[in-house]
Amino acid sequence: MYDHETRAVLEAAREYRAAYIRDAFRAFFRRPAPALGKHAHAG
Structure with missing residues (x-):
């Protein structure tokens, strides 16, 4: 399928991308999100 360099x-x-998404989720859940309301402190 792919050669070694492409893979x-x-x-x-x-x-x-996985690390970026993980950090983004961590930052998102760390700050209080008004959209989540009462459930913001659950996680």
């Missing part, structure tokens, strides 16, 4: 780039991109 390495895709793996790196996937890892980077």
Whole structure:
């Protein structure tokens, strides 16, 4: 399917995206979100 370099780039991109999303979720849940209302402190 892919050659070695392309697969390495895709793996790196996937890892980077996963870390970015994880950090984004962490930052989102750390701050009080008005949309979540009472459930903001649950998580």
